[in-house]
Amino acid sequence: MKKISAVVLLSVFGCTLVATEVLQSYSDFHLNLVKRSADVPSPRIINGAEAEDGQFPYVVFLTLYVNKTVYGWCSGVLVTPEFVLTVAHCVDINDNYNPYIGIYIEAGSVVRGTPRQSTSLTYSNVFVHQNYSAETLENDIALLKTSEFDCTTPYVQYVKTAPSDWDISKYISNSYTIAGFGTIDNIRTYSDVLRYADLSVIDTSKCQEDYDGLLTFPNNTLCAQDFVEPISAACFFDSGDPLISHYYKHDVIIALNIFVYPGHCDQYAQGFIHLAPYYDWIQNTISDNA
Ligand SMILES: *[C@@H]1O[C@H](CO)[C@@H](O)[C@H](O)[C@H]1NC(C)=O
Ligand SMILES: *[C@@H]1O[C@H](CO)[C@@H](O)[C@H](O)[C@H]1NC(C)=O
Ligand SMILES: *[C@@H]1O[C@H](CO)[C@@H](O)[C@H](O)[C@H]1NC(C)=O
Numbered sequence: 001m002k003k004i005s006a007v008v009l010l011s012v013f014g015c016t017l018v019a020t021e022v023l024q025s026y027s028d029f030h031l032n033l034v035k036r037s038a039d040v041p042s043p044r045i046i047n048g049a050e051a052e053d054g055q056f057p058y059v060v061f062l063t064l065y066v067n068k069t070v071y072g073w074c075s076g077v078l079v080t081p082e083f084v085l086t087v088a089h090c091v092d093i094n095d096n097y098n099p100y101i102g103i104y105i106e107a108g109s110v111v112r113g114t115p116r117q118s119t120s121l122t123y124s125n126v127f128v129h130q131n132y133s134a135e136t137l138e139n140d141i142a143l144l145k146t147s148e149f150d151c152t153t154p155y156v157q158y159v160k161t162a163p164s165d166w167d168i169s170k171y172i173s174n175s176y177t178i179a180g181f182g183t184i185d186n187i188r189t190y191s192d193v194l195r196y197a198d199l200s201v202i203d204t205s206k207c208q209e210d211y212d213g214l215l216t217f218p219n220n221t222l223c224a225q226d227f228v229e230p231i232s233a234a235c236f237f238d239s240g241d242p243l244i245s246h247y248y249k250h251d252v253i254i255a256l257n258i259f260v261y262p263g264h265c266d267q268y269a270q271g272f273i274h275l276a277p278y279y280d281w282i283q284n285t286i287s288d289n290a
Contacts, residue, residue: 048197058159065102075240108155171201180241197232199224225269235265
């Protein structure tokens with residue numbers, strides 16, 4: 001437990017810098033909310049390239065509110081016309097605040113603020129994994145039920161997630177694409193445009209060594225990192241960014257970003273939740289709540 005609180009302090013500090021600058025006009029109360037949501041360093045993409053319109057038609061941009069005040073931004077992916085998959089720590093911040101959460105979802109544009117389709121929802125349409133833990137980050141996954149998106153256009157599409165039998169060991173050393181709207185440096189420079197980069201999956205136990213004393217990885221952590229200069233990396237506010245396999249020309253989402261190394265996004269691997277172990281949870285949650 002001591003180890004974990006050290007992480008929280010460090011990451012809160014890292015993210016408070018971001019929050020203070022972006023949300024400087026908000027009251028301390030709202031900064032607290034930002035700190036809470038930032039207990040996990042929320043990562044954006046450093047380097048990489050700007051996405052073309054329609055290149056990642058399933059990526060959506062989430063703006064998170066409590067009582068109409070913004071507390072953060074995250075990404076998600078459309079897994080059916082009705083359901084968005086994201087990470088739990090973006091949408092499950094505190095039992096006392098959850099009833100007041102509002103989520104605005106932008107789809108179909110690589111420029112944030114100019115969605116081709118958008119929708120809003122409240123906490124009653126948020127389905128957080130039953131065994132999610134904000135302390136350990138176990139099962140950091142959630143589904144959002146939306147009014148249906150029109151997925152008959154090339155700009156808004158849904159995507160498959162890794163099937164149950166895909167194993168992390170098979171991904172090691174292979175390169176996958178991450179896409180997101182996060183910061184383009186280790187501090188707080190924001191991109192208004194969706195960016196993407198290629199990262200290599202590395203052995204989770206090696207990656208855990210880099211984070212020793214900072215974070216004990218939850219089960220199903222997948223690590224990915226760029227080794228080719230200029231180094232690309234997920235950074236602040238990239239939480240929920242998909243890691244994409246171009247499997248026989250069909251994109252499949254293998255993982256979602258959950259953490260980065262505070263203040264050194266591009267020097268260490270970034271952490272993801274591997275989706276294959278959650279394939280059944282995703283399918284069952286969708287069919288139970290459709
Ligand atoms: C949100 O608004 C409700 C209703 O006005 C209020 O009871 C609640 O305390 C507010 N919550 C937060 C976290 O601001
Ligand atoms: C949550 O954990 C309990 C106890 O380990 C287990 O029985 C249950 O199946 C888990 N729920 C999900 C959705 O994985
Ligand atoms: C993590 O996975 C191991 C091995 O499958 C399991 O025994 C353990 O209960 C899991 N831990 C949590 C917190 O779910």
